[in-house]
């Protein structure tokens with residue numbers, strides 16, 4: 001617990017990187033979903049990043065993760081107004097993430113049918129098609145963006161079955177949540193149960209979700 005005596009637990013990327021190192025030093029594997037499923041360890045943190053609107057901040061976090069000896073799963077949207085998954089800069093970032101050992105999957109969302117017609121299922125298929133066109137391989141997993149807007153877990157579980165040809169998981173499956181796994185998230189820029197740095201060594205299996213948007217080098221204004 002000496003770690004806590006000198007570490008500051010805030011939203012600086014310094015604090016973020018120090019926390020990852022603390023988990024590694026405490027014997028945790030810190031990996032993507034894909035790597036956890038292939039080779040689960042006794043102490044294992046699945047590191048997840050949902051990329052809601054800006055991909056450049058995700059690239060910065062991807063490099064920090066790799067430097068700390070960690071891999072992560074980055075979930076990317078196809079409907080984001082802040083980035084176009086098919087643009088060259090985005091595709092270069094995807095490529096860099098994969099070269100660093102990270103996993104890139106779909107951050108799936110619902111609701112556009114409320115304006116455009118059709119239903120969430122049809123639009124989910126369309127999102128998958130665009131994602132696969134962008135990355136050039138079959139989808140392997142997804143996380144739901146604002147799941148309550150899209151039929152919650154029931155919808156996600158149904159989709160998992162529908163897409164079982166290549167999709168192995170979705171991030172909110174019960175096996176990745178409490179009580180099987182400690183789940184911590186920085187959603188809305190607020191850790192409901194304290195910064196993830198306060199949890200080192202307390203739970204053997206964890207899923208930690210961060211949104212790179214909330215994390216800054218010097219000041220929050222870097223990001224928005």
Ligand SMILES: [Zn+2]
Pocket residue numbers: 050051052107144145146
């Ligand atoms: Zn989201």
